[in-house]
Amino acid sequence: MEASRPLDALNNARNKRVIVELKNNKQYVGVLRAFDIHVNAVLESAEERVGGEVVRKLGVVFLRGDTIILISPEA
Amino acid sequence: MEASRPLDALNNARNKRVIVELKNNKQYVGVLRAFDIHVNAVLESAEERVGGEVVRKLGVVFLRGDTIILISPEA
């Protein structure tokens, strides 16, 4: 990832599994299908995790950008 | 959902039952009738749920976007 703009980096993660962490301490793990300049994001095959445990399977989920702390491709 | 923009994904959910979760930990489940770029959303046949229990039936409800954490089509 040699992108000079943060959203280019998100673009490199498109269609890969990512971890999204929210301000309410929940994690969503799924395939990043879409995002925009507000960092609104759409995951597919998404799971909600709390404390590392899967607590819910959500399928497709739209996450509003202003609740997101970080997005990281799964190792 | 092959949309490349998050709002396209919401558009795919229009007229379907969705779960909307707010920053105050409440859930609203109903038919997504409208949304805009601020993620303001309108649900019909809406129920408010707390901890998975239906606590109130609201009919039509307008939800202000900045209180929304996530929107997900019901499985």
Next chain:
Amino acid sequence: MEASRPLDALNNARNKRVIVELKNNKQYVGVLRAFDIHVNAVLESAEERVGGEVVRKLGVVFLRGDTIILISPEA
């Protein structure tokens, strides 16, 4: 309500009794006379309710949009 934009839905509620819920957990019930794109809203014949009880009658009240969680026509 077949409106495709959330503010159209609010427009359908104009001059009807609505419930407005704020981030501070208070409810205001009154006739929706005005609103704008920020979701600033004006109610007439307004009552403040906490826990379902009327705690105050306010007559006309201007509610600042960024404090509003939801607006729903009274059933």
Next chain:
Amino acid sequence: MEASRPLDALNNARNKRVIVELKNNKQYVGVLRAFDIHVNAVLESAEERVGGEVVRKLGVVFLRGDTIILISPEA
């Protein structure tokens, strides 16, 4: 008040005594002399009230809009 825009309603309250409630639970009661689209407001002959008790007389006070929850003409 037949205004269709919320700020028209505030305009009807100009030069009248109003109650302004802030996010920090304080009330300011005074004559509404000025406001703008951010809902910044200026009161004259203003009193600060907490729990219904006058705790301070402020004369002229500028209140920043983003701290305001509601404005209501005094009954």
Next chain:
Amino acid sequence: MEASRPLDALNNARNKRVIVELKNNKQYVGVLRAFDIHVNAVLESAEERVGGEVVRKLGVVFLRGDTIILISPEA
């Protein structure tokens, strides 16, 4: 103060001693030298007060507007 816009009212307070109250419950009292549309403000000969007690003398202080609740000329 017959100004119809809130910032005109602040302009009338320029070069006078004002009380500025912040969201963190601290007060700053000093001579209002500058402000802008964001309500960023600069005080000279400023004192920080907590609970009515002077806890610090600051000389010149720039206060970021989004932390300000109110500005009032000292009686």
Next chain:
Amino acid sequence: MEASRPLDALNNARNKRVIVELKNNKQYVGVLRAFDIHVNAVLESAEERVGGEVVRKLGVVFLRGDTIILISPEA
């Protein structure tokens, strides 16, 4: 400092030691090298202080404007 705009006042403090206080109650003291209209600021030779005690030396630090409460030249 006879500037009529708050950012002119910050400009007068450029290349001088300033105290920057953040919403999280931490203080950063250092030489103000840069700032912008969002009040983003860069300090050099910066120290982090909590309760008046130096807890960390940071060298150069970029502080995001929306976390800043006040900036004051050191007496």
Next chain:
Amino acid sequence: MEASRPLDALNNARNKRVIVELKNNKQYVGVLRAFDIHVNAVLESAEERVGGEVVRKLGVVFLRGDTIILISPEA
């Protein structure tokens, strides 16, 4: 760093190891690859630290700007 604009200072830190501190008290340490005017930032070879301890290795991480308090090149 003689830059007069804060983002120039961030540019000087590009491709160097930086500490990024968030509003939730977590630190991320990694190589700064990208940032933008919102202070969204991308780190590579990133570690999450809490209380000075490495608690997680993240590889590439996108950090949303509005959660960031400070960015500082590692000493």
